[in-house]
Amino acid sequence: MSTTQSERLRELLEPLVSSQGLDLEEIEVDSVGRRRVLRVVVDSDEGADLDAIADVSRALSAKLDETDAMGQGEYTLEVGTPGAERELKEHRHYVRATDRLVQFRLADGDDLVARILTVDDEGVDVEVPGVKGRKATARRLAFADVAKARVQVEFNRKETKDMKEEEEA
Known part of the structure; x- marks a missing residue:
């Protein structure tokens, strides 16, 4: 069975990343x-x-230097985090996005912007902001009904109860 370079790199690097207390989210090899x-x-x-x-x-640099995983040519290693508008793909991504505003593309083609309140194994409970003075509404989304989800950047992020308690501590 043939594996891609990215798959081989993931197998090599994931245990090392995990040992540092982090999750390996993505690996990408580009030619520049x-x-x-x-x-x-x-x-994390x-x-x-x-x-x-x-x-x-x-x-990672030390591990790559001791193997030929990147071949003999020159390469640059860039290590970073997912960024502010990360796409949610794994269960842990949804958990990490709790209390964040997310744009959902639903399986039926509809778009929905809502704040994640809770996450469990089957889906997410969200709060859909009210429009034109209406109150926010609660809604349940099953993971099977979500085609794509992406965290939205908020400049005036809603202050949650947990945030207030952290500030007071």
Whole structure:
């Protein structure tokens, strides 16, 4: 059975990323002129700060240097986090997006923007913002009904009860 370079790299690097307390979210190999770029996206439930990214970057670089996983040519290693408008693909992504505003593309083709309230194994409970002075409404979305979901950037993010308690502590 043939495996792609990305799959081989994932098998090589995922245990190392996990040992650093992070999840390996994505691996991408791109050609930029004659050089190649290996982009590795990592995250965790608590997020990944610059120190964690630097540590995992050094560990990945050392591992790649001791193997021929990237071949003999030059390449650049870029390690980062998913970013503000991350696409939600895995269950853990939805959990990490709790209290965030998300744009959902539903399986029936409809679009919905709602805040994730809770996540379980079958789906998400969301709050759909009210329009023109109406109250927000609660709604249940099964994962099977979600074709695509992406976190939205909020400049005036709703303050939750948990956020207030953290600020007061």
